[in-house]
Every structure is written in structure tokens, then in C-alpha cells.
Amino acid sequence: MLIKISSSFSFMPCKASLTAQENETGMSSHKDVVTSYCTKVHRNRKMERLQHNYLFPEICARELEHIKKYPNAKVITLGVGDTTQPLPDVVASSMSNYANKLATPTGYRGYGPEQGSKELRRAIAEKFYKDMNIKGTEIFISDGAQGDICRLQLLFGSDMSIAVQDPTFPAYVDSSVIIGQTGDVEKGSGSYQKIEYMKCGPQNSFFPDLSRTTPTDIIFFCSPNNPTGHAANWEQLEQLVQFAQQNGSIIVYDSAYAVYITDGRSPRSIYQVPGAKKVAIEVSSFSKIAGFTGVRLGWTVVPEELLYSNGLAVINDFNRIVCTCFNGASRIAQAGGLASLSSEGFKAVLSLVDYYKENARILLETFKSLGLSAYGGVNAPYIWVHFPGSDSWDVFNEILEKTHIVTVPGSGFGPGGKEFIRVTAFGHRENIVEASKRLRSLLS
Amino acid sequence: MLIKISSSFSFMPCKASLTAQENETGMSSHKDVVTSYCTKVHRNRKMERLQHNYLFPEICARELEHIKKYPNAKVITLGVGDTTQPLPDVVASSMSNYANKLATPTGYRGYGPEQGSKELRRAIAEKFYKDMNIKGTEIFISDGAQGDICRLQLLFGSDMSIAVQDPTFPAYVDSSVIIGQTGDVEKGSGSYQKIEYMKCGPQNSFFPDLSRTTPTDIIFFCSPNNPTGHAANWEQLEQLVQFAQQNGSIIVYDSAYAVYITDGRSPRSIYQVPGAKKVAIEVSSFSKIAGFTGVRLGWTVVPEELLYSNGLAVINDFNRIVCTCFNGASRIAQAGGLASLSSEGFKAVLSLVDYYKENARILLETFKSLGLSAYGGVNAPYIWVHFPGSDSWDVFNEILEKTHIVTVPGSGFGPGGKEFIRVTAFGHRENIVEASKRLRSLLS
Incomplete structure (x- = not known):
């Protein structure tokens, strides 16, 4: 729809605006301040429908918060599925x-x-x-x-x-x-x-x-x-x-x-x-x-x-x-x-894939040996671990607090994930082995 | 809207499908053939509204056609605004x-x-x-x-x-x-x-x-x-x-x-x-x-x-x-x-900008010396040339046919461009000088 022409110069007072504070990743966190002028452009209704931040930046933000809280902890990131090994x-x-x-x-x-x-x-x-x-x-x-x-x-x-x-x-x-x-x-x-x-x-x-x-x-x-x-x-x-x-x-x-x-x-x-x-x-x-x-x-x-x-x-x-x-x-x-x-190149690339697949095997074995139902990890670099009756954000928080390991709460992937966490096999082997140890001592 | 479940396996006969033939850029040109199966997904009405191909790939396609038609011609590209000089x-x-x-x-x-x-x-x-x-x-x-x-x-x-x-x-x-x-x-x-x-x-x-x-x-x-x-x-x-x-x-x-x-x-x-x-x-x-x-x-x-x-x-x-x-x-x-x-880096980058600006000066001067109304070319790498009463695609075609120079018809930029062509100053100096010569002999 076209906006009507206003007869005089308009300064609409606004309730709230947002200001940015830079954090370690260069991402912004915004908070309310007072301001004097708003455009007349309505926020896109479709954007309003989105429930929360996109999952993976949210996980990164939580990891950064955790590092701030425990500056001496050795945090292991098994959250965002991000490759770690050098290119061929x-x-x-x-x-x-x-x-x-x-x-x-x-x-x-x-x-x-x-x-x-x-x-x-x-x-x-x-x-x-x-x-x-x-x-x-x-x-x-x-x-x-x-x-x-x-x-x-x-x-x-x-x-x-x-x-x-x-x-x-x-x-x-x-x-x-x-x-x-x-x-x-x-x-x-x-x-x-x-x-x-x-x-x-x-x-x-x-x-x-x-x-x-x-x-x-x-x-x-x-x-x-x-x-x-x-x-x-x-x-x-x-x-x-x-x-x-x-x-x-x-x-x-x-x-x-x-x-x-x-x-x-x-x-x-x-x-x-x-x-x-x-x-x-x-x-x-x-x-x-x-x-x-x-x-x-x-x-x-x-x-x-x-x-x-x-x-x-x-x-x-x-x-x-x-x-x-x-x-x-x-x-x-x-x-x-x-x-x-x-x-x-492809031979080298496939050996990277094998490396991550071995990580996946180690993690899958870890969870299974603890009596948990764990899935994936054979044809994929992700392990999907079931915590029946638990909420995935609670599990995420507990693992993070007690082992300094970042995972992803399953509910971030849809309602069907609410009792699960996702663990990525992308990582350095030493971290995967260390994570396995920490998880064993937490969950056994 | 949700599609109704069909009770039996359906093969909807289709009137036309398209097949690709690769051309020199790896772009496809598609033509009708007969086929046996269509999905039930309706083409997005918004896509249907688009009038023609996106402008710049269309210009590239016409250039390739021209090269095919005149394989021995030295075609000069002053069409798509594409940089030509090496990086610093x-x-x-x-x-x-x-x-x-x-x-x-x-x-x-x-x-x-x-x-x-x-x-x-x-x-x-x-x-x-x-x-x-x-x-x-x-x-x-x-x-x-x-x-x-x-x-x-x-x-x-x-x-x-x-x-x-x-x-x-x-x-x-x-x-x-x-x-x-x-x-x-x-x-x-x-x-x-x-x-x-x-x-x-x-x-x-x-x-x-x-x-x-x-x-x-x-x-x-x-x-x-x-x-x-x-x-x-x-x-x-x-x-x-x-x-x-x-x-x-x-x-x-x-x-x-x-x-x-x-x-x-x-x-x-x-x-x-x-x-x-x-x-x-x-x-x-x-x-x-x-x-x-x-x-x-x-x-x-x-x-x-x-x-x-x-x-x-x-x-x-x-x-x-x-x-x-x-x-x-x-x-x-x-x-x-x-x-x-x-x-x-920025010093080197600005000298590239100067290079293209000198090209623009040469082209602007060329058109002006021919008595044409030409605009831009001072604060921008584009020259906008007026051919009153002409259709821009006709001018584009005539210049291409007679001088082997690719420009862009102004109507590609909106109805207001129909009597204009756009000429880019991105190019090697020798080509710009040669283009200037050819244009002078065509248009004088």
C-alpha cells in the first residue's frame, strides 16, 4: 500500500530503539534506549513470526557467555558443525x-x-x-x-x-x-x-x-x-x-x-x-x-x-x-x-572425512557404553543422543556447566528434538577423546 | 494450500518440457520437447510476471551470438560493467x-x-x-x-x-x-x-x-x-x-x-x-x-x-x-x-579508479565531440548517451553490427532509458581508444 502524503514534516515519537555492544565475535547484542523518530514502515509480519534467533549464532553466543563465566575452563565445542582440520x-x-x-x-x-x-x-x-x-x-x-x-x-x-x-x-x-x-x-x-x-x-x-x-x-x-x-x-x-x-x-x-x-x-x-x-x-x-x-x-x-x-x-x-x-x-x-x-584432491578430502568419521565412532561408542540411546555417527558426522523425559535445553546446560562441552539442544531442530542433544564429530581428535572422558565421568 | 491425496499413482501428461544445450559460457539455452510427467506444483505467479531474462546475462548472450556471426571481428565489450585491470x-x-x-x-x-x-x-x-x-x-x-x-x-x-x-x-x-x-x-x-x-x-x-x-x-x-x-x-x-x-x-x-x-x-x-x-x-x-x-x-x-x-x-x-x-x-x-x-592497498585501488576514470573521460569526450548529448562519465564509470527518437535496442544493434562494440540498451534500465545507451568505462585503455575511433567513424 502507498503511504499517504503528510502535509507537514513529521517526527513521530518512538517508544524504544536498540543500541549495539560489540562482543568477542563482533556480533551485536542490542538493548532498549529512547529515541525520537520512527519511520512509518511496518515491520514485516513474516519476520515477526520467527520465534527466536537463528539456532547456530545463538549457540555461539551461549558458548561465549560460558567462556566469560569460566575464563580458565578448557571449553570443547561440539556444537555448531564446523570443520577443524586444515585443507589439503x-x-x-x-x-x-x-x-x-x-x-x-x-x-x-x-x-x-x-x-x-x-x-x-x-x-x-x-x-x-x-x-x-x-x-x-x-x-x-x-x-x-x-x-x-x-x-x-x-x-x-x-x-x-x-x-x-x-x-x-x-x-x-x-x-x-x-x-x-x-x-x-x-x-x-x-x-x-x-x-x-x-x-x-x-x-x-x-x-x-x-x-x-x-x-x-x-x-x-x-x-x-x-x-x-x-x-x-x-x-x-x-x-x-x-x-x-x-x-x-x-x-x-x-x-x-x-x-x-x-x-x-x-x-x-x-x-x-x-x-x-x-x-x-x-x-x-x-x-x-x-x-x-x-x-x-x-x-x-x-x-x-x-x-x-x-x-x-x-x-x-x-x-x-x-x-x-x-x-x-x-x-x-x-x-x-x-x-x-x-x-x-579428492583422495585427501576423503581422508579428512575418514578422520571425522573416526571421531564420530569414538563419540557414538562413548554414549552407547554409558547405556544411552545414541543414533547417527555411522553415515554422518553427528550423534543424536536421547535423554528420555528431559528437556534438551536442560541437558545442554547441564553438560556445558559440568563438562565445559558445548552441544546443540535438539529442540533447536524442531519439536521432535526436545529430548535429544546433537553432538558434532567435527573437531580435533584430542578434543574428541578428552570430551569422551569428561562425558563418561559425568554420565556414568 | 495443501494438495489433495490422489488415490492412485498419477502420471499427468505434459505439453512441453525444456532441454539444455551448452553454449560457450556454460549457460543453457532451452527449447521445447515432449515429456510425460509434470509435478502438480504451480509456477510462482511472481516469477511469471518477470518480463524477460535478467539484463546482463542477456547482453552476454547477444555478444556471444555476435562473435559466432563474425568470428574474425575484434569485438570490444563496453556492455556489462566488468572490471578488467589486475588486482594490486x-x-x-x-x-x-x-x-x-x-x-x-x-x-x-x-x-x-x-x-x-x-x-x-x-x-x-x-x-x-x-x-x-x-x-x-x-x-x-x-x-x-x-x-x-x-x-x-x-x-x-x-x-x-x-x-x-x-x-x-x-x-x-x-x-x-x-x-x-x-x-x-x-x-x-x-x-x-x-x-x-x-x-x-x-x-x-x-x-x-x-x-x-x-x-x-x-x-x-x-x-x-x-x-x-x-x-x-x-x-x-x-x-x-x-x-x-x-x-x-x-x-x-x-x-x-x-x-x-x-x-x-x-x-x-x-x-x-x-x-x-x-x-x-x-x-x-x-x-x-x-x-x-x-x-x-x-x-x-x-x-x-x-x-x-x-x-x-x-x-x-x-x-x-x-x-x-x-x-x-x-x-x-x-x-x-x-x-x-x-x-x-587503498592507494593502489584508487589508481585503478583513476585509470577507469580516464577511460570515461575519453569516451565522454568522444560522444560529445560527435555532437551527441552524453552524460555521466565524470563521477562515474558509465556514459549515458542520448539518441533522441531512437529505440535503444536499435541503437545497440546498429553499433554492434557496424563497429563490433557491445553496449547496453538503455531500456534495460527502465522505460526512461529507451532513447539511450549505456557505455562502460571498464576496459583496457587500448580497447577504449580503439572503440573511440570506431565510434567516431560510425557516428561522425
């Missing part, structure tokens, strides 16, 4: 060389294609989608999965209905709230109206009962799932694809942790399931494959065969979004991504 | 060193703060906002202005009314269409319903007549403007800020080219105007300052004093968007940004 030399040096070339007349490059370099797109098709007939032109290079999840939400718009696993990575729900697909949050349950929460817990082998799932336009599905660490097996993914086909839904499949799958019983890509190219988009990332959390690189596959109800291809609209709202990933990061897929 | 050594080597350190146990870093590094945020505050009392915590590091324009649209949501300069950078209008703030496009004029187009042409010294401008929630304002090259002067920006105050609007001020201002009559930041912190967000970028078009780095300032009508601070919601939809700019790019603001 071949990857770092390819980025280093690329950066140096930018200072030369022949090596300088300006804008790249918004969709990413042709070479990298082809290398991803070859490395991750061989025998699935995915073309380089169906792959869009991103600055990480989180950005593309929001760009996909822009593509879908506010009129879509969505389903998510419960629990799951919070960006799906939060971006859905921001774009306007949801109603308000229901007090008590913490669920948003209009979102279909697909319960995934020990009671159903972490795979939703699709016969009781209300069909939606879009199904976000993360496998191996963050936070439960469960990798859906062949039969489960076939069921999911068939469910989408029956209902005409689009699956947004997040395979950011697929490289951790080694049990042979779970596909690493949704496109290994026959028919998936007609119903699924796949979002992925170099973050947890190659340690690129700070380098920022990912990709999204939109198959040409994926069509709207009117027969038009989804890929064309996604291309439009990428060209309008994104200007390509850093060329330096892309050079690193390409090197990480080379024969030498 | 100090900038490239800082990125190179940072990348190398990522391969060491002590130098490895994972996720950075979503808002960017504290050091870089402070350095930007110091370099560009000195004496304006902008704090580092009010600055959010991005991967470039285009991404943040879309993230700002997510912040505002679909219920906002917006105004744009006409002509201006097309991302404002296109992102507004995508988020759902507009109606349909009006055939003929090419304007979108519900957008307030503020005409900026030679008739009004490229500054809108605010007394005839319908107030809106949001005013996108780019200065120096892309494409006209006009830098609003002090009086004009004071008028703009006062207009926003009177109506309670928020200005989104795009200062991506501010470093090109040298006439002393135009502010380089909106925050130099008293009161602007209560009404304006500023979006900017390292792309055209430091040659970072391929490196990807920018920033957005959201002052704490900028408040919604309910007294809450806009910065908190923008922080939420950044944390949810963006995971920080590449740390390597941030290292380069920091180096470009060092004493040595």
Missing part, C-alpha cells in the same frame, strides 16, 4: 595460485558466469552424479547450501505448502517463515501452522510414516539428516520419490553430508532412485566434504526434467533467480572446489 | 597467503561470523564512514551488492510499496517483482504496476521531481546512478532525506560507485546528510572499487537508529536474515578486502 595442500595452493594470478594482466578475471564455471559444473557432474545422467548445465554453483535454500524459497514463493522432517536443519523452516508460507507458531508445541512436520525418531527408524503425511507442494528432505545422522536407505528413498510422484510434489533433497555414507545401504544422491529427476532438486555443499565452511562453496542440481504443473521447466526460473539475486560464487573458492575434485 | 599485488598476495594458511593447523579457519570479520567491518567504518559515526557493528559484509538487495527484499516482504529511479540498476525492480511487491507489467510502457518510477533524465538534471513523487515505504536510490552516471549533489540528497523523513520512508541507497565521485559537490555516502541514519540503509561493494567482480565482496550498512513504525530496530531483522539466508562472505575474499583498505 593441493586445494589451498590452487586457491593461492588463482589469487596471485588475479594480479597479472593475463590471469585477471572479472565476473564469472552466475551459474559457476563450466569446468567446475562438469567436474561435479562427473564426481557425484556419474551414471545418473546429470549434466553440468543442470548444476548451479553456490556460496553454500544455506544461500540456495533461501533462493529456492524465492523461486517457490509464499503460496507453497511445505513439509519438513522433524527434527531437521532449521534453515528450511526459518526460510519458509520468512518467505511467508507459514502461519503463526503454536505456543507450546513450537510448530508453525501450515508446515507439515514429518516425525523422524527411533520409533520409526528415523523415516516418516508417509501414509500419515499430508501431501504438500514441497518436501524438504535431508539425508544423512542433520541432526539425527540417519541416512535414508534405498527402500526409504524409493518410497519418498514415489510419494512425491503420487502427489505431484517437489522434493528439495539436501545431500550436504552424503560423502559420509559408507554403509552401502543408502544412496548418496536422490538421483540414484529411478524417476527422481522428475520430482527432485538436490542441494549440496563443499563445506563438510572439503572443509570449506569458511571458503564458501556449494551447488544445487535442478534437472531439466523437473516441471511445473504447466509443463514449464523449473530450471529456467531457478536460473533467473540465480542471475538476479546472486552473482556467482567467488572464483577463488571455485578454483579450490575444482582442485578438491581432482584425483589427488 | 598487496591485495592478491593477502588472499593468496590466507588461502595457503588454510592448509596449516594454526591458520585453518571454519565458519566466520555471518556478519563478516570484526576487523573488516571496522576497517570499512573507518575508511568510508569516518565522521559519520557509523560503527563496525552496523556494517554487514556481503558477497556483493546484488545478494544484499535480495536479502533486503526478504526483510521488507511482499507488502511494501517501492520507488525506483527511472532508469536504474534492474536488480531493484526484478527483486521487487520476485518478492511480490508489484502487479503485472503494463504492456507498452514496460512499467510494473505498483512501482513508483521516478523519472531521472536531462530534463530534471537526473534528479526526480519529489513534489510529484508518490511516497512509498521503500525508495531505492543509486548514486552515482547506474546507468546515467549522475551523482546526486548535496542539495539533492538533502531533499531526498527530507522527503523520506516527511513520509516515513526507508531509503535503500546504493553507493557501489561512490569512490568515482571527485567533483566535490556530491556526497559519497548518504550518511553525510544530517538525519540520514534515521531513514537510510546503504548498500555498497568492493566490485568496482577494488576490481572484486569475480572475488565477490560487498557490504550493507543498517544504522541502529533506523526504526520500524513500532519502534523496533531494522538492524535486528536484517541480522536475522543474514544469519538465516547467508553464511558469511568467503574468508579469503574478506582478507583481500581488508588488504585493499590498507594504506598501500
Whole structure:
């Protein structure tokens, strides 16, 4: 709506404003002060619906508070899933060389294609989608999965209905709230109206009962799932694809942790399931494959065969979004991504994955030996630990207070996580071993 | 709305699908084929409203077509505003060193703060906002202005009314269409319903007549403007800020080219105007300052004093968007940004700016000497050339056919650009001089 012209200069008095105080991370914490002028712009109703801060910055803030409280404690961070091991030399040096070339007349490059370099797109098709007939032109290079999840939400718009696993990575729900697909949050349950929460817990082998799932336009599905660490097996993914086909839904499949799958019983890509190219988009990332959390690189596959109800291809609209709202990933990061897929690079990258998988084994073993029900940790770098009857924030706080170990309370991933905590296997081995000791002494 | 469960497995026949053929840039061109299955997901009505491809990829595609048609021609690109000169050594080597350190146990870093590094945020505050009392915590590091324009649209949501300069950078209008703030496009004029187009042409010294401008929630304002090259002067920006105050609007001020201002009559930041912190967000970028078009780095300032009508601070919601939809700019790019603001780096960067400004002078002089009305080129790297009575696509085509020079048709920047072309000063000097010669022989 257009604002009416006011006849005289207006200074609307305001009740409260906010001021920032810098903390150690450079993040701001704001508090109320008095001020004199407000704009007439209404706060976006959709932003108002968001319940609390985005989960992971909140965990970082709590960690910092704890460090302040116990300045001499050796805090171990098993919270945010952040890679800790150095990049392979071949990857770092390819980025280093690329950066140096930018200072030369022949090596300088300006804008790249918004969709990413042709070479990298082809290398991803070859490395991750061989025998699935995915073309380089169906792959869009991103600055990480989180950005593309929001760009996909822009593509879908506010009129879509969505389903998510419960629990799951919070960006799906939060971006859905921001774009306007949801109603308000229901007090008590913490669920948003209009979102279909697909319960995934020990009671159903972490795979939703699709016969009781209300069909939606879009199904976000993360496998191996963050936070439960469960990798859906062949039969489960076939069921999911068939469910989408029956209902005409689009699956947004997040395979950011697929490289951790080694049990042979779970596909690493949704496109290994026959028919998936007609119903699924796949979002992925170099973050947890190659340690690129700070380098920022990912990709999204939109198959040409994926069509709207009117027969038009989804890929064309996604291309439009990428060209309008994104200007390509850093060329330096892309050079690193390409090197990480080379024969030498990928071998080095997989040994990093093995390192984190051994961490996961140690942590999983720790919790199991204490008689706790712990899940994941085999095909994923996360362990999902059950504390029946407890509230996850209480467990989080108790572990933090008594062992100085940061975890993530399960309820941050959805109502279905309220009795769980997530423990990440990303970390230095010595810290993982030390954490294991502390946990054993606390929980035994 | 939720889709009804269908009782049997459904294969909806489809009229048309699209297939990709790779061209030289790795971009896809799609054409119709027959297929057997469509999802039931409706194409987003907002995406349907977009008129044509995003402008700049379209220009690149036309350039490639031209190269195919004339394989022996020496095509000169004065179209997309893309930097061409090598990075300063100090900038490239800082990125190179940072990348190398990522391969060491002590130098490895994972996720950075979503808002960017504290050091870089402070350095930007110091370099560009000195004496304006902008704090580092009010600055959010991005991967470039285009991404943040879309993230700002997510912040505002679909219920906002917006105004744009006409002509201006097309991302404002296109992102507004995508988020759902507009109606349909009006055939003929090419304007979108519900957008307030503020005409900026030679008739009004490229500054809108605010007394005839319908107030809106949001005013996108780019200065120096892309494409006209006009830098609003002090009086004009004071008028703009006062207009926003009177109506309670928020200005989104795009200062991506501010470093090109040298006439002393135009502010380089909106925050130099008293009161602007209560009404304006500023979006900017390292792309055209430091040659970072391929490196990807920018920033957005959201002052704490900028408040919604309910007294809450806009910065908190923008922080939420950044944390949810963006995971920080590449740390390597941030290292380069920091180096470009060092004493040595900034000196080198400014000499690049001088180089492009000399190109602009040559091109402006060329058009003027031919008796054409040409604008910009003094405080901006763009020249805006008037061809009264002509259609800009015709002029674009004629120049391309006869001189093998790529420009940008003015109508790509809005209805107000239909008799103009935009010529970029980004280029190697030899190409600029050669282009000048060719244009003189064509147009004299």
C-alpha cells in the first residue's frame, strides 16, 4: 500500500530503539534506549513470526557467555558443525595460485558466469552424479547450501505448502517463515501452522510414516539428516520419490553430508532412485566434504526434467533467480572446489572425512557404553543422543556447566528434538577423546 | 494450500518440457520437447510476471551470438560493467597467503561470523564512514551488492510499496517483482504496476521531481546512478532525506560507485546528510572499487537508529536474515578486502579508479565531440548517451553490427532509458581508444 502524503514534516515519537555492544565475535547484542523518530514502515509480519534467533549464532553466543563465566575452563565445542582440520595442500595452493594470478594482466578475471564455471559444473557432474545422467548445465554453483535454500524459497514463493522432517536443519523452516508460507507458531508445541512436520525418531527408524503425511507442494528432505545422522536407505528413498510422484510434489533433497555414507545401504544422491529427476532438486555443499565452511562453496542440481504443473521447466526460473539475486560464487573458492575434485584432491578430502568419521565412532561408542540411546555417527558426522523425559535445553546446560562441552539442544531442530542433544564429530581428535572422558565421568 | 491425496499413482501428461544445450559460457539455452510427467506444483505467479531474462546475462548472450556471426571481428565489450585491470599485488598476495594458511593447523579457519570479520567491518567504518559515526557493528559484509538487495527484499516482504529511479540498476525492480511487491507489467510502457518510477533524465538534471513523487515505504536510490552516471549533489540528497523523513520512508541507497565521485559537490555516502541514519540503509561493494567482480565482496550498512513504525530496530531483522539466508562472505575474499583498505592497498585501488576514470573521460569526450548529448562519465564509470527518437535496442544493434562494440540498451534500465545507451568505462585503455575511433567513424 502507498503511504499517504503528510502535509507537514513529521517526527513521530518512538517508544524504544536498540543500541549495539560489540562482543568477542563482533556480533551485536542490542538493548532498549529512547529515541525520537520512527519511520512509518511496518515491520514485516513474516519476520515477526520467527520465534527466536537463528539456532547456530545463538549457540555461539551461549558458548561465549560460558567462556566469560569460566575464563580458565578448557571449553570443547561440539556444537555448531564446523570443520577443524586444515585443507589439503593441493586445494589451498590452487586457491593461492588463482589469487596471485588475479594480479597479472593475463590471469585477471572479472565476473564469472552466475551459474559457476563450466569446468567446475562438469567436474561435479562427473564426481557425484556419474551414471545418473546429470549434466553440468543442470548444476548451479553456490556460496553454500544455506544461500540456495533461501533462493529456492524465492523461486517457490509464499503460496507453497511445505513439509519438513522433524527434527531437521532449521534453515528450511526459518526460510519458509520468512518467505511467508507459514502461519503463526503454536505456543507450546513450537510448530508453525501450515508446515507439515514429518516425525523422524527411533520409533520409526528415523523415516516418516508417509501414509500419515499430508501431501504438500514441497518436501524438504535431508539425508544423512542433520541432526539425527540417519541416512535414508534405498527402500526409504524409493518410497519418498514415489510419494512425491503420487502427489505431484517437489522434493528439495539436501545431500550436504552424503560423502559420509559408507554403509552401502543408502544412496548418496536422490538421483540414484529411478524417476527422481522428475520430482527432485538436490542441494549440496563443499563445506563438510572439503572443509570449506569458511571458503564458501556449494551447488544445487535442478534437472531439466523437473516441471511445473504447466509443463514449464523449473530450471529456467531457478536460473533467473540465480542471475538476479546472486552473482556467482567467488572464483577463488571455485578454483579450490575444482582442485578438491581432482584425483589427488579428492583422495585427501576423503581422508579428512575418514578422520571425522573416526571421531564420530569414538563419540557414538562413548554414549552407547554409558547405556544411552545414541543414533547417527555411522553415515554422518553427528550423534543424536536421547535423554528420555528431559528437556534438551536442560541437558545442554547441564553438560556445558559440568563438562565445559558445548552441544546443540535438539529442540533447536524442531519439536521432535526436545529430548535429544546433537553432538558434532567435527573437531580435533584430542578434543574428541578428552570430551569422551569428561562425558563418561559425568554420565556414568 | 495443501494438495489433495490422489488415490492412485498419477502420471499427468505434459505439453512441453525444456532441454539444455551448452553454449560457450556454460549457460543453457532451452527449447521445447515432449515429456510425460509434470509435478502438480504451480509456477510462482511472481516469477511469471518477470518480463524477460535478467539484463546482463542477456547482453552476454547477444555478444556471444555476435562473435559466432563474425568470428574474425575484434569485438570490444563496453556492455556489462566488468572490471578488467589486475588486482594490486598487496591485495592478491593477502588472499593468496590466507588461502595457503588454510592448509596449516594454526591458520585453518571454519565458519566466520555471518556478519563478516570484526576487523573488516571496522576497517570499512573507518575508511568510508569516518565522521559519520557509523560503527563496525552496523556494517554487514556481503558477497556483493546484488545478494544484499535480495536479502533486503526478504526483510521488507511482499507488502511494501517501492520507488525506483527511472532508469536504474534492474536488480531493484526484478527483486521487487520476485518478492511480490508489484502487479503485472503494463504492456507498452514496460512499467510494473505498483512501482513508483521516478523519472531521472536531462530534463530534471537526473534528479526526480519529489513534489510529484508518490511516497512509498521503500525508495531505492543509486548514486552515482547506474546507468546515467549522475551523482546526486548535496542539495539533492538533502531533499531526498527530507522527503523520506516527511513520509516515513526507508531509503535503500546504493553507493557501489561512490569512490568515482571527485567533483566535490556530491556526497559519497548518504550518511553525510544530517538525519540520514534515521531513514537510510546503504548498500555498497568492493566490485568496482577494488576490481572484486569475480572475488565477490560487498557490504550493507543498517544504522541502529533506523526504526520500524513500532519502534523496533531494522538492524535486528536484517541480522536475522543474514544469519538465516547467508553464511558469511568467503574468508579469503574478506582478507583481500581488508588488504585493499590498507594504506598501500587503498592507494593502489584508487589508481585503478583513476585509470577507469580516464577511460570515461575519453569516451565522454568522444560522444560529445560527435555532437551527441552524453552524460555521466565524470563521477562515474558509465556514459549515458542520448539518441533522441531512437529505440535503444536499435541503437545497440546498429553499433554492434557496424563497429563490433557491445553496449547496453538503455531500456534495460527502465522505460526512461529507451532513447539511450549505456557505455562502460571498464576496459583496457587500448580497447577504449580503439572503440573511440570506431565510434567516431560510425557516428561522425
